[in-house]
Amino acid sequence: MKPRSSSSTDFLNNAISSLTELYFLLLNEEKALIDNNYDELIALTTEKLPIITKLKSLDDFEKYNRTDDSTFISTENITSTSDTNPFDDRLNELSELVSKIKIQNEINGLLLNQLLLRNSKLLSFFKGKTDSEIYGPDGLNTKNVASNHVKV
DSSP states (O other), X not given: OOOOXXXXXXXXXXXXXXXXXXXXXXHHHHHHHHTTOHHXXXXXXXXXXXXXXXXXXXXXXXXXXXXXSSOSSOOTTOOOOTTOOHHHHHHXXXXXXXXXXXXXXXXXXXXXXXXXXXXXXXXXXXXXXXXXXXXXXXXXXXXXXXXXXXXX
């Protein structure tokens, strides 16, 4: 097995640190989306930007240091064995973390789409651009009562 350079280990540790931070921000983002906490969503987005910038610079570093015959660090076909060394364990940790982030990002995307759809429907309702029927004060169905009273 080829020994790993200090820069490989540093790269891996920096990547894991940044990805861990991003993962916890994504978990907080999920909670903010569920709670409809727009202020928290804005703050979390602001917190994510420098992390994403750092991850981009790490990606650029990896690409710059890639050799012709292999990648600087490969996460392809990682298998766990009982005789793995600490570097391989960290590489497995990186791969698992990337998978968790991908799943969490998909969850947050679905929640965000739900939020956007609900807000869009509410906006259309208050602008009087919906065909949905609701019950009026007399208990009868009426078309978009809000459009009769609220002009936006």
